[in-house]
Amino acid sequence: SHAPYSDYWDFSQAHLVGDLLLAARRLRRIAFERFHPCVAADPRIGEALCAMDRLVSAECATVADSTFELLPGLNRNLRALQLMYFWEHDEPLEDETKTFPPLLEALAPLRHLSTLGVLYFDPPDGSLSGRSDRHLFRLSSIRTLRFSLSSASALELVAV
Helix, strand or coil: CCHHHCCCCCCCCHHHHHHHHHCCCCCCEEEECCHHHHHHHCCHHHHHHHHCCCCCEEEEECCCHHHHHCCCCCCCCCCEEEEECCCCCCCCCCCCCCCHHHHHHHHCCCCCCCEEEEECCCCCCCCCCCCHHHHHCCHHHCCEEEEECCCHHHHHHHHC
């Protein structure tokens, strides 16, 4: 189905990105398109990103619930994080879910996070109400919260 874009969907060279990121541990900001497919192709990418102790800002496009399973844990020093569940120039990840529990679990340790952007997030309606994991993440440190092209059910995050 991706024949005209075969090079675009070829992640056989993801190990080069992994090599680059392992050598660039002092980065302060990073923007990463098609994040999930790259991390799935080379887990070192996620490990390197999470090990960057100076990283304060990250933008990750094309994520889903299972993306967070590929990461050992987002850097606790992050001040700004943008998660784009779909990238406008891409196709959504097939057979991947977009729900609150993995997102809340990933955000919970980020006590210094002041800016959070959640784009194209479309969790099932009412999926957060009554959940025991609501306490995992508090918006108290957030000063800027941006929802873009997300469903109304995504706004349940504000109630946390």
